[in-house]
Amino acid sequence: MNRLLAVLFFTRFGQILISLLIHSDQQHLYPTLYQVFTPISYAAPACFYLYVSSFIQGNSRLLKFQWMHFIPACLALIHVFPWPLNEINWPVVADQVERNKQLFITERTGLFPALFYYLGRPVLIVGYLIATWYVVLKSRILDSKAGHSGRNWLSFFLKTATFFQLTGFLPLLLWNVEKPGINTVLMILNCMILLVILIFVLHQPKLFYGYLFVSVDLDMEAIKSHAPPVLNSAKKVSLLPDQLISYSNSMKEVMEMKRPYLLESFQIVDLAGELNIPVHHCSFVLNNLIGKNFRDWINEYRINSFMEQYPLKAERMTIESVAHECGFKSIATFYNAFKKETGLMPTAYFSRKKVS
Template sequence: MHLFFSKKGNRTNNILLSIVFFARFGQILNSITITAGDERFLPILFQSLTPLYFTVPACFYLYISGFLTDRKRISKVQWLHFLPALLAVIHVIPWPGVPPLDWPLISDQLAQNGYLTLKARNGLFPGYFHSFGRTILALTYLALCWKAIYKSGIIKSDARVNPGKDWVLFILGVATMFQIIGISPIIYLALNIPLNHTYFVIFNCVALLLALSYALHKPKLFYGYLLVATTWDGKSYLVKADEVPEIEVLKEEIEPDQPAAVVKKRSYLSTAKLSSYSQLMIQMMEEEQMYLKPDLQIIDLATKINIPVHHCSYVLNTKIGKNFRDWINAYRVEYFLKQYPVKGSRMTIEAIAQESGFKSPATFYNAFKKEKGLLPSSYFNK
């Protein structure tokens, strides 16, 4: 519920992950109903939750791929991943002329070994649609998740630079572990080994204990990803609220003669986030060449990489060592120096400066002298 309704973080990813947990909750609810021997609610629960079970593999894959690419919405093509869920809806609809389902038999088969051994007809399609179809679907999308992880290169990345690495590998690892545990009864049944065998019980308990121990050892994994209402800032939990240093966030001036409005804002970023944010900002500036836009403001950059404006300013002041205006003007000056030898014979200095993103000649000359220590004519003569 927290993930589904939270307005912080990536809303699409939050909803996708919440659907996975809703489905898991539905499985537990079904198990409780079957174990209690109360078949009154089983038809409603089982049939209403079946489409959700067929939705989960696609949701989990879209969550992992969306996490890696920071995707904000699902494209039209990606909605095709939910075709199995549509088939599941068709499967559970009580169509006219279809014989009634034998719910005592379905309940008995589910009580034996879960949905993996469900052979009784449980909808429009044969019984294997539920047992075999869910298994194949889950394994296929799990393989696609690991493929996306491998192609992204996140495994080889530094966790200090990419703070989301630990979380995405943890959630995918746990999902893989539970999926292996979920399909292992097929192997045990093929070997005529009972599911209450000591080795099987020990395997389940050890796997769960390892996942739980790792989560307790690194509780910060969940902040910002599972518990999206807040973030874990490393050592910030040791700092009292009134001891957090004041950070100046400057609303940069468009023209050099306009005074900068200073806004006081409390902020604190861990070393990992400082490095991660600075790399994002530099990458965006160098690859997208945003500095070529004369009216570029710090809020434009913050919106582009989806981080708060005051975090951008904090990274600039702390990590890069410049304010926003000086930082983008430095890029513009370097761009001007690359263009001038090529275009200088047919264009004026001011025209090339305008192409480089400077809004006025005065801004260009001031920025050039600040970067190179000389005016352009003296710089080229030297």
């Protein structure tokens, strides 16, 4: 999901960079960057659709057939490859980009005829835009009654992405109009809108938690004891029962097979990254299916590891040393966790075990 978002942001960055190079003294760099960003721009409409549809369906990975959406991007890669004897009039292309922006270039830019670019890209953008809104409206995810936790984020993302995609068609409305300063006005308008979005993000950061940002509420007791911070998972999440079970099994499998709890710095963000699922989904599964917060859950694994290792190493290592090996950064956190799991302090626990 994050990679699909990255393609969209990277495409926008490429469009701005190409425009800047054309208007600067570095035009010799423009053809290379144009060829680099063209396949990415062909993948962007599909990424937009796949991100939204996967978000709605709760998928964390693309299905096999969904990779077919990237066929146009593969064709674009073939198109811009510097084939021998494939001469391109880059000054004319640059002039058309300056006058008509990057969506309507009638000069040949690669192996295929110019039709591939000035008709292919608009068709992809409009087609995927319609398909995306159809999926959204059909799912009714934007309906407040649906109660989906990501409704606000998806609404913001849809509207913003749709706006910037549709602004690419403005040159059509101004095709036969004398426009000495219109390009400047359009660029200023885009910059102003980006500034408004940035200000909105700064004032409404919670909208992006779990999607672009990670929401972290620090546990003051954990800080005092130098334990890892606990992430608040109060956000409501709409997951199907099968998804809950699948996530739970995957989380347990990672902990048992890879044993990341032995790392003192391991946090829920790292677990979510390992499984490629949102952080708030991990928190939801822990709180509602497993029945523990992240700190208690990971400490349980560390305590179990300690109880296996300490009897084997007791003659040559102290309790504190073994606790550090099992992932505890703070001795106070270890003793608190041990007593919470067993009801006794370590010395009393192993003494009783010897007697029994």
